Amino acid sequence: MDKKTIQELIDRYVSVSFVVNKKAESLLKCQIGEDLTTDQHYILSYIQQSHECTSSELAEAFDVNKSAITAIINRIADRGLIERTRDENDRRVVYLTLSDKGKKLHQKTQEKVHLLVESFITQFDETEITNFINTYEKLALILTNMKKDEEGDNS
Amino acid sequence: MDKKTIQELIDRYVSVSFVVNKKAESLLKCQIGEDLTTDQHYILSYIQQSHECTSSELAEAFDVNKSAITAIINRIADRGLIERTRDENDRRVVYLTLSDKGKKLHQKTQEKVHLLVESFITQFDETEITNFINTYEKLALILTNMKKDEEGDNS
DNA sequence: GTGAATAGTTTAACAGTTTAACTAATTTTA
DNA sequence: TAAAATTAGTTAAACTGTTAAACTATTCAC
Incomplete structure (x- = not known):
């Protein structure tokens, strides 16, 4: 690839990824914003998909500090959407699981996310x-x- | 496309866009985090590229309320990176421009962003x-x- | 058994966001 | 043309997400 082509591709990538991120984030918020923030939705998705999910695992997956995860987890735990259970063998470890209420809410938001993605993918x-x-x-x-x-x- | 294919593509899209966004955001922060937040960088980029940029224009481009833009603009204006000038004909309007300091800092971060994007695009x-x-x-x-x-x- | 490492939390500070109320200027309209 | 509606932008309060640093509790290594 010559220099000029690369520069052009870089500019196009930066510009288009910015627009897609902003618009997608905004459309997502319109769909699920009354129930969950997008980060909260992703956290619930991750917990549901993993078998034994911990804060450290989430921190790595989301590329943030563990204290950021603690803050998010606290908020959704206060709403009764997830439960914390300590590992019996290693009592430092806390496993996160969805409560019934959390599962129901997640399913509801998940469907909305899928419909949104479907609506543009099928174009x-x-x-x-x-x-x-x-x-x-x-x-x-x-x-x-x-x-x-x-x-x-x-x- | 049959239903199964669509469902699979949706799952893959949701998953991969999440990972790319998180990792890209995180790599970007590593590169420019000491100088600017990523949002601040994008605001400076937008102002530089546009001729006469206003808060309302930014709010529309970033898909957020105008007050969110005011907050960001205040922070970078306090650091002397941008200047506000009122329109002489319509005194409600405020035009935003980069100061020399703002231009220099933006150029510096812009180069880092370009190098980052180049490093993966050329693969x-x-x-x-x-x-x-x-x-x-x-x-x-x-x-x-x-x-x-x-x-x-x-x- | 003591010291180092690990999992998670707390705290303080900050960036970004929304909603609602507000100021000031301009446009509409009756 | 004066009053009403609209527009551009700000302010204030409340919230979410983030980091860095200090902390608790537990486990591991020698």
Whole structure:
């Protein structure tokens, strides 16, 4: 790739990722905003999908400090959406699980998220959107590895 | 597309966009976090690229209320990075421009952002990344129109 | 058994957000 | 043309998410 092409691609990427992020975030908030913040929704999704979820695991997945997770967890636990149970063998560890109320609310918001994503994904033909997501997944892998390398620097 | 394919694509999209957003945000913060928050950087970028930028314009571009913009603008104006000048013809309007200090700082962070984006974009071959960005831009257009339609509902 | 490491919480401070009320200026309209 | 409605932007209060640093409680290593 020549320099000029690269510069153009960089500019286009920065610009388009900004717009997509802002608009998607905003549309998502319109859908689920009365029930949950988007971060709270993602936290519930993560807890539901994992078997034994801990704060440390969430902190790593969300790329934030553990205290940020504690704050979010406190808010949704106060609303009775999740439960904390201590590990019997290692009493430092706290497992997070969804309560029935949490499961119901998450299912409701999850459906809304799916409908939203469906409404724009189905505007592409199958080949185009599949190729797009394939490349997007490669990008996710690259970024995850860059992040790991960077953390490796602190050794 | 059959239902099963669509469901799978939705799940993959939700998952991968989450990971990319979190990791990219986190890498970006590592690069420019000592100088500016990412939102502040994007605000400076927007002001620099536009000729006569106002708070209302920023609020629309960032999909937030005007008071959110006022708060951000206040913080970077307190640091002497931008200047406010009132329109002579319509004295309600305030134009935002970068100060010299703001321009310099923005250039510095902009370079770091470009290097970061370059470092992962150049890991793809030209055809793949170009196709990806093309589809990404279509998506941006779709989301922008969805957002507009939704606002039209309030009529 | 003592010292180091680990899991999680608390606290203080800050950035970004919304809603509602507000000021000041301009436009509409009756 | 004077009153009413609209527009641009700010302020204030309340909330969510974030970090850094100090802290508790527990477990691990030697």
